[in-house]
Amino acid sequence: MKLETLAVHAGNHPDSATGAVTSPIHLSTTFLRDDDLGYSKGFMYTRHNNPNRQQLETCLAALEGGEAALAFGSGSAAAFAVFQALQPGDHIIAPDDMYHGLRTQLRQIFVELKMWVTFVDFNEIEDHIRPNTRLIWMETPSNPLMKITNIERVVQLAKQHNIITAVDNTFATPCIQRPLDMGVDLVMHSITKYINGHSDVLGGVVITKKNDDFFGRIKMVQILAGGVPSPFDCYLTLRGIKTLPYRMKGHCENAMALAKFLEQHPKVEKVYYPGLASHPDHEIAVKQMSNGFGGMLSFEVKGGAEEAVNVAISTQFFTQATSLGGVESLIEHRASQEGPDTKTPQNLLRVSVGLEHIDDLIADIDQALWK
Incomplete structure (x- = not known):
């Protein structure tokens, strides 16, 4: 089967x-x-x-x-x-x-x-x-x-x-x-x-x-x-x-589109997504991730923790919450969740890209980045 x-x-x-x-x-x-x-x-x-x-x-x-x-x-x-x-x-x-x-x-x-x-x-x-x-x-x-x-x-x-x-x-x-x-x-x-x-x-x-x-x-x-x-x-x-294979197709498509948008955004310093050709392990990902690159991505906002948190709290369709993998999009300032011994950059936001329409997600992130 x-x-x-x-x-x-x-x-x-x-x-x-x-x-x-x-x-x-x-x-x-x-x-x-x-x-x-x-x-x-x-x-x-x-x-x-x-x-x-x-x-x-x-x-x-x-x-x-x-x-x-x-x-x-x-x-x-x-x-x-x-x-x-x-x-x-x-x-x-x-x-x-x-x-x-x-x-x-x-x-x-x-x-x-x-x-x-x-x-x-x-x-x-x-x-x-x-x-x-x-x-x-x-x-x-x-x-x-x-x-x-x-x-x-x-x-x-x-x-x-x-x-x-x-x-x-x-x-x-x-x-x-x-x-x-x-x-x-x-x-x-x-x-x-x-x-x-x-x-x-x-x-x-x-x-x-x-x-x-x-x-x-x-x-x-x-x-x-x-x-x-x-x-x-x-x-x-x-x-x-029962809906996992079809949900994952949507997560992957939305994440790829959002990653490409963020990679070109003037307020973004770096994007972490294995589907991007700029990812250092992209060729390995292509070989072993056969049907997409997942619905998770991270990106660094230009500035520090304050600027990153401001983006997270300024979104409308991305819920500021921990966890991932649901149909709704989530965004999180990861370093503050991991505690004082974290090695995660202070300006990094982790995003679980959901199944909302990608145009709405891109517009939401864009307006939050400019606030």
Whole structure:
């Protein structure tokens, strides 16, 4: 099946009891035990599994081309489970530009648990591999500087050293980039973002190329820690996925048009968008992002933090808010969100380009830049 068909049908089936085309929400926390003490219907307790979560995991595994998926209550919980499946003394290589919440996890929690973490420029990754390196965590495009990692190059290097590879594919989605097809072991998404796409669900997922022992450890963390999404959140996410391929086409088209406009604007110092020929990693992006370059971009306003914030608060159709991936456009002064240790330029604004008409979005940004 093509991706558009998978998005509609994978994991979905008419209800066997009623024939309902849309699967019902199973809110029960516990399930009937058989007289022989087994669970022939496959469900025992909703922390272990739930019909709605099983449907969601089946769908997400199919979209990314993996053998299995595990859904979590947030993207942060999903990544946390991957890190927690490692052992004390293991070494993690992570990008120097990445989502600040996961960077904070690694720095403030996992380093305290006797793990080693190195944040590196992936162009120099060979210099940072150690005998105890167990995981290479990629985020491409990166948040918020839109850096592109050459996935196949990292995978080739990792296989030489028997290192697990993982990609945070939140910005790209499987509609644009499929890391498992490039040899990556694990893919993570914050399904809060594009996967659900309507800014009304918190969730995360880890998808594996092979259902191996390490993925079994991640599943153990999911079950024992219990950081799972609710049945209603799974239901909403499945509903959102049905339109994902078509939403992403609109996000990509709008983001490209806005990036080109901003690149020529006299009030803009720099634009970060991998679809632009001026992006330093554009050729790599063209190779591994097969159906567009995503709906996220960042740009630097001429001036400093005050000028950038003034643009953010002067927009009408861009809502000043954190998060991303919804149908509505969002704008954010990223450095103030990341805190005092941020390396993000103070004049940078991160934009989640929504599905409004592009003429309205361009006009809105233009008038805000001139205020």
